[in-house]
Amino acid sequence: MTKIALFASAALLATTLLAGTASVSPASAGNLDFLSNQNYMRCLQYFSIRAHGDGAAYDQGRRFCNRQYFPGRPGGQY
Secondary structure, eight states, rough: OOHHHHHHHHHHHHHHHHHHHOOOOOOOOOGGGGGHHHHHHHHHHHHHHTTTTTTHHHHHHHHHHHHHSSOOTOOOOO
16 A cells, blocks of 8 residues: 555544444533523613624623622622
């Protein structure tokens, strides 16, 4: 075998072994219960409109909405 054929067969073998060891699991979006909280969603919408693309302003508004509608939530990013 030539060096190119040997390299190609080794690469094919490595790819096959790598694909065989991969585990298949569905993607998870996490908990989406907050979407049913209409007041919270309106708050986020309001600050999204007021931010006009300013990421810092939107983040400040999002933190306000979190404090307002999810007080004392453990692990919440305020």
